[in-house]
Amino acid sequence: xxxxxxxxxxxxxxxxxxxxxxxxxxxxxxxxxxxxxxxxxxxxxxxxxxxxxxxxxxxxxxxxxxxxxxxxxxxxxxxxxxxxxxxxxxxxxxxxxxxxxxxxxxxxxxxxxxxxxxxxxxxxxxxxxxxxxxxxxxxxxxxxxxxxxxxxxxxxxxxxxxxxxxxxxxxxxxxxxxxxxxxxxxxxxxxxxxxxxxxxxxxxxxxxxxxxxxxxxxxxxxxxxxxxxxxxxxxxxxxxxxxxxxxxxxxxxxxxxxxxxxxxxxxxxxxxxxxxxxxxxxxxxxxxxxxxxxxxxxxxxxxxxxxxxxxxxxxxxxxxxxxxxxxxxxxxxxxxxxxxxxxxxxxxxxxxxxxxxxxxxxxxxxxxxxxxxxxxxxxxxxxxxxxxxxxxxxxxxxxxxxxxxxxxxxxxxxxxxxxxxxxxxxxxxxxxxxxxxxxxxxxxxxxxxxxxxxxxxxxxxxxxxxxxxxxxxxxxxxxxxxxxxxxxxxxxxxxxxxxxxxxxxxxxxxxxxxxxxxxxxxxxxxxxxxxxxxxxxxxxxxxxxxxxxxxxxxxxxxxxxxxxxxxxxxxxxxxxxxxxxxxxxxxxxxxxxxxxxxxxxxxxxxxxxxxxxxxxxxxxxxxxxxxxxxxxxxxxxxxxxxxx
RNA sequence: GCCGCCGUAGCUCAGUGGUAGAGCACGUCAUUGGUAAUGACGGGGUCGGGUGUUCAAUCCACCCCGGCGGCACCA
Numbered sequence: 001x002x003x004x005x006x007x008x009x010x011x012x013x014x015x016x017x018x019x020x021x022x023x024x025x026x027x028x029x030x031x032x033x034x035x036x037x038x039x040x041x042x043x044x045x046x047x048x049x050x051x052x053x054x055x056x057x058x059x060x061x062x063x064x065x066x067x068x069x070x071x072x073x074x075x076x077x078x079x080x081x082x083x084x085x086x087x088x089x090x091x092x093x094x095x096x097x098x099x100x101x102x103x104x105x106x107x108x109x110x111x112x113x114x115x116x117x118x119x120x121x122x123x124x125x126x127x128x129x130x131x132x133x134x135x136x137x138x139x140x141x142x143x144x145x146x147x148x149x150x151x152x153x154x155x156x157x158x159x160x161x162x163x164x165x166x167x168x169x170x171x172x173x174x175x176x177x178x179x180x181x182x183x184x185x186x187x188x189x190x191x192x193x194x195x196x197x198x199x200x201x202x203x204x205x206x207x208x209x210x211x212x213x214x215x216x217x218x219x220x221x222x223x224x225x226x227x228x229x230x231x232x233x234x235x236x237x238x239x240x241x242x243x244x245x246x247x248x249x250x251x252x253x254x255x256x257x258x259x260x261x262x263x264x265x266x267x268x269x270x271x272x273x274x275x276x277x278x279x280x281x282x283x284x285x286x287x288x289x290x291x292x293x294x295x296x297x298x299x300x301x302x303x304x305x306x307x308x309x310x311x312x313x314x315x316x317x318x319x320x321x322x323x324x325x326x327x328x329x330x331x332x333x334x335x336x337x338x339x340x341x342x343x344x345x346x347x348x349x350x351x352x353x354x355x356x357x358x359x360x361x362x363x364x365x366x367x368x369x370x371x372x373x374x375x376x377x378x379x380x381x382x383x384x385x386x387x388x389x390x391x392x393x394x395x396x397x398x399x400x401x402x403x404x405x406x407x408x409x410x411x412x413x414x415x416x417x418x419x420x421x422x423x424x425x426x427x428x429x430x431x432x433x434x435x436x437x438x439x440x441x442x443x444x445x446x447x448x449x450x451x452x453x454x455x456x457x458x459x460x461x462x463x464x465x466x467x468x469x470x471x472x473x474x475x476x477x478x479x480x481x482x483x484x485x486x487x488x489x490x491x492x493x494x495x496x497x498x499x500x501x502x503x504x505x506x507x508x509x510x511x512x513x514x515x516x517x518x519x520x521x522x523x524x525x526x527x528x529x530x531x532x533x534x535x536x537x538x539x540x541x542x543x544x545x546x547x548x549x550x551x552x553x554x555x556x557x558x559x560x561x562x563x564x565x566x567x568x569x570x571x572x573x574x575x576x577x578x579x580x581x582x583x584x585x586x587x588x589x590x591x592x593x594x595x596x597x598x599x600x601x602x603x604x605x606x607x608x609x610x611x612x613x614x615x616x617x618x619x620x621x622x623x624x625x626x627x628x629x630x631x632x633x634x635x636x637x638x639x640x641x642x643x644x
Numbered sequence: 645g646c647c648g649c650c651g652u653a654g655c656u657c658a659g660u661g662g663u664a665g666a667g668c669a670c671g672u673c674a675u676u677g678g679u680a681a682u683g684a685c686g687g688g689g690u691c692g693g694g695u696g697u698u699c700a701a702u703c704c705a706c707c708c709c710g711g712c713g714g715c716a717c718c719a
Contacts, residue, residue, distance in 0.1 A: 207714030208647025263710040589680035
């Protein structure tokens with residue numbers, strides 16, 4: 001600010017405006033136009049959001065934030081959390097406030113209260129929220145003395161808030177936002193008044209949480225809501241939720257006869273013939289890709305003695321997730337939760353030369369992990385699963401080329417399954433870990449170099465690495481915009497050391513190989529679930545368990561239909577025959593609902609001309625084609641995605 | 645594991661302190677119909693499991709199992 005007290009603000013279009021002395025964002029908006037003043041929710045000052053009624057103190061680049069601004073949503077949602085907390089405390093004075101942030105698509109607020117909230121309470125709270133919005137209470141910010149604030153919240157019985165202030169750094173500014181008779185400790189920023197929240201919000205669910213996210217601390221009750229800038233956005237979001245429900249793999253798995261789960265085998269999957277066909281198609285596809293990429297495939301035992309898990313470090317770090325079996329009196333066998341120690345045993349047989357490296361050892365390894373009961377979720381989170389696992393034994397110098405090759409393979413595989421958006425996360429050393437800091441330094445540096453060499457952009461995920469090494473995680477985005485973590489690549493200097501794996505180098509001496517743990521799909525169960533949801537059950541032709549159904553119009557066509565089906569099967573197509581005494585409309589409906597990609601309808605006309613009437617899923621067009629041409633066409637499509 | 649909700653026919657769901665019902669699915673029969681439901685008839689349930697309260701429990705209470713939504717966890 002100039003000595004004169006004049007303030008110079010730069011607007012988004014590059015123009016500048018001068019104000020004599022202090023102004024607020026609201027005044028700036030008003031000076032630009034009354035429409036903007038009404039729409040204004042906050043002001044961005046040199047990039048950071050501020051309250052509209054906070055005074056501007058220095059020259060800056062500013063932008064008035066309105067409902068059209070994507071960042072406004074965060075503000076809106078945070079306000080929704082406050083309005084909800086106000087509503088809750090008006091209705092239930094015994095509820096203590098804790099935290100209530102904006103989150104993706106909405107907000108939540110955690111309360112401490114001995115009586116649980118019920119779904120009926122949600123409706124009441126939402127109604128009260130709408131009243132608070134209608135009251136249009138001005139939202140004002142106050143700065144308090146730390147000790148006064150602590151005393152105030154203690155006096156009010158808000159012990160969580162008081163505790164929170166006590167844990168803030170001494171120099172932190174204690175700001176309080178007041179709206180009507182209600183107030184909350186908060187850093188802000190906030191909307192100028194509760195009326196600006198609008199009406200496009202909805203309370204969605206009730207759940208448990210813990211104070212400070214720690215399961216040893218007091219349990220809290222969390223109320224979730226969603227909030228948007230317009231009714232249309234809210235409607236679109238609710239429609240998306242409906243769409244997600246329709247795509248739910250548990251529902252589609254049942255409707256399409258792919259698999260089922262039952263309580264006697266919680267966390268495991270019973271694969272039905274159609275589902276298992278899908279599995280085998282995916283497995284064989286991966287097997288083919290790995291063979292071309294220079295992998296060898298192995299198979300290691302399900303049950304391995306405790307002593308090996310002790311050596312590998314799993315017994316110490318992973319014990320609680322392992323299923324064990326007592327055997328031969330003293331012995332304890334563990335059902336493998338991972339394949340890596342087994343692969344090291346294969347690597348260790350005989351003597352390996354540096355000339356043999358890299359060795360890329362793959363296994364469709366069936367693993368069991370005793371996941372906490374609350375974590376289980378359809379096929380997304382199970383206790384029995386199969387990984388498309390492989391371990392690359394290589395030298396430190398080979399990490400970069402191997403990582404690059406893997407990243408290329410992975411992206412090509414995802415494309416083949418119809419996923420085009422892939423994000424990468426780089427996870428570094430966790431608090432609980434094996435190996436020295438020096439080893440971790442080297443592992444993280446090597447992975448970083450390799451990732452950059454592969455041309456990947458990534459986000460950092462500090463402290464989230466595996467206990468034996470840093471990792472890359474590959475996150476793919478599905479057809480309705482949800483992210484799923486599938487692939488991984490982990491650099492491991494620790495396990496070869498622990499399990500004493502070595503190779504003979506050029507210098508004739510023994511050296512430790514590096515292990516790269518890697519998976520593309522992650523677990524078959526989870527990946528197939530994602531695939532089913534991504535395609536909403538309508539799997540691409542090459543993956544569909546039943547690719548076509550030959551359906552007759554009348555029984556006169558039975559012989560020819562059998563001939564067509566046999567010919568299709570001879571072409572390697574997965575084709576079923578529907579000779580039932582039903583009307584063609586009924587058959588079309590049924591197979592369409594079963595999401596069969598192609599119906600081959602045969603009646604009198606087709607029999608006479610050796611043709612089939614093709615009807616493809618999602619279209620009511622019919623196309624009569626010569627049988628030979630149809631089969632040639634379909635078997636080409638069945639070969640799967642083309643790659644150069 | 646924690647919090648809340650839920651568990652009735654294969655599926656989706658209704659229902660009541662006096663041992664249960666619909667639609668779809670399934671079976672039988674009739675029908676041989678050219679692209680999203682032909683009709684009639686019929687079979688089917690230890691109301692998740694256990695204990696208790698009660699003359700009587702699918703219904704009420706408690707415990708257990710499982711599921712759903714989150715939390716924590718995802719090595």
